[in-house]
Amino acid sequence: MSVPLYQAKAEMFRTLGHPVRIRVLELLQAGPRPVRDLLADIDVEPSSLSQQLAVLRRAGIVVSFREGGLVMYALSTPAVADLLAAGRRILGEVLTDRDSLLAELKARD
Amino acid sequence: MSVPLYQAKAEMFRTLGHPVRIRVLELLQAGPRPVRDLLADIDVEPSSLSQQLAVLRRAGIVVSFREGGLVMYALSTPAVADLLAAGRRILGEVLTDRDSLLAELKARD
DNA sequence: AACCGACTTGCAGACTTCTGCAACTACGCA
DNA sequence: TGCGTAGTTGCAGAAGTCTGCAAGTCGGTT
Numbered sequence: 543m544s545v546p547l548y549q550a551k552a553e554m555f556r557t558l559g560h561p562v563r564i565r566v567l568e569l570l571q572a573g574p575r576p577v578r579d580l581l582a583d584i585d586v587e588p589s590s591l592s593q594q595l596a597v598l599r600r601a602g603i604v605v606s607f608r609e610g611g612l613v614m615y616a617l618s619t620p621a622v623a624d625l626l627a628a629g630r631r632i633l634g635e636v637l638t639d640r641d642s643l644l645a646e647l648k649a650r651d
Numbered sequence: 652m653s654v655p656l657y658q659a660k661a662e663m664f665r666t667l668g669h670p671v672r673i674r675v676l677e678l679l680q681a682g683p684r685p686v687r688d689l690l691a692d693i694d695v696e697p698s699s700l701s702q703q704l705a706v707l708r709r710a711g712i713v714v715s716f717r718e719g720g721l722v723m724y725a726l727s728t729p730a731v732a733d734l735l736a737a738g739r740r741i742l743g744e745v746l747t748d749r750d751s752l753l754a755e756l757k758a759r760d
Numbered sequence: 761a762a763c764c765g766a767c768t769t770g771c772a773g774a775c776t777t778c779t780g781c782a783a784c785t786a787c788g789c790a
Numbered sequence: 791t792g793c794g795t796a797g798t799t800g801c802a803g804a805a806g807t808c809t810g811c812a813a814g815t816c817g818g819t820t
Contacts, residue, residue, distance in 0.1 A: 548677065550746075551738055552670045559665025560808085561658045568657065577767065587810055592768050594808095602745035611818060613767060618748065621741045628734040629660055635728045636711035637659075669778085686797065696780055701798050703778095720788060722797060 557601040558625070562586050562594045566615070570604065571623050574616035666710040667734070671695050671703045675724070679713065680732050683725035 558564060565584050569575055581591055595615060598604040605618045617623065667673060674693050678684055690700055704724060707713040714727045726732065 546670070547742075548673045549670045550742055551735075552668050552673045554738060554742055554745075555664050555673070556668025559661050559668050561655070561661045564657045564661045564664070578765095581767095588767070589769080589811080590809060596768080602749060603741070608817085611766070619741060619744045621737065621744055625734070625737040625741055626660075628730065628737045629663060632712075632728060632730045632734055633656075633659055633663055635730055636663075639727065640711060687795095690797095697797070698781080698799080699779060705798080717787085720786095720796070 554601060554603075557597060557603060558629075560594060560597075562591065563598055564626075566591075566594065566598065567603070567617065567622060567626060570615060570617050571626070574614045576609070576612035576614050578612060580615070663710060663712075666706060666712060667738075669703060669706075671700065672707055673735075675700075675703065675707065676712070676726065676731060676735060679724060679726050680735065683723045685718075685721035685723050687721060689724070 558567070562584060566580055569580060569583060577588075577591065577595070580595075581588060584591060586594075595604070595606070598615075599606060602618055603622060604615050606613055606615045608614070667676070671693060675689055678689060678692060686697075686700065686704070689704075690697060693700060695703075704713070704715070707724075708715060711727055712731060713724050715722055715724045717723070
């Protein structure tokens with residue numbers, strides 16, 4: 543393989559590593575949405591959203607198509623939702639661990 | 652929440668977005684390992700590995716402890732393995748889609 | 761054909777991340 | 791106490807990422 547697998551994996555995770563891109567994916571979990579709707583929900587410059595959508599598109603995580611006068615975006619595979627769910631779970635565990643550590647430290651006075 | 656949830660998620664994914672960090676996590680899926688072993692498997696400067704381990708540690712994704720004369724690292728939660736598995740699956744689907752697209756393009760001559 | 765709304769692209773400046781060298785700390789042992 | 795192995799930390803230069811303004815493209819409409 544020209545690009546080692548672990549590098550491809552790293553690139554995929556890095557692709558998800560941006561607040562706007564995460565929000566887009568979360569919104570798209572409910573189904574395809576036009577850019578204008580994403581724009582209404584995300585509070586970011588149109589050009590900036592477009593850049594981030596392009597990053598997701600290049601990575602193959604979302605696909606876009608035209609419908610009526612609008613450009614629609616959709617998750618390229620439902621597996622993306624699983625990834626987000628797994629991320630959510632880890633975040634929950636890590637934050638819980640931190641909180642209990644914090645509580646422990648406080649309890650020690 | 653002081654830090655919006657989607658930002659915390661983005662940070663977590665970004666933390667995984669580095670080849671060395673991915674390799675470390677994959678090695679740790681098999682159980683705790685001393686730094687020296689990671690170093691033997693990963694081909695990176697010790698200082699650089701240490702930096703990347705620190706990133707993972709700060710994010711709460713791995714934990715470290717001393718055992719004998721060695722510093723050991725371990726996944727902080729087995730859920731990390733699930734996340735890697737989900738990533739692997741998406742990568743598989745995305746690459747397959749690309750390959751079939753590529754094949755299609757070639758078939759068209 | 762001219763226009764408009766809906767996006768996308770091209771940048772440049774600001775900012776962040778990565779790498780490797782050098783210096784440093786922490787243990788265990790003679 | 792003095793050494794050596796095992797890791798970590800401090801940087802600085804190189805490389806990559808992000809943001810928003812300005813300009814451009816693409817389809818519909820009139």
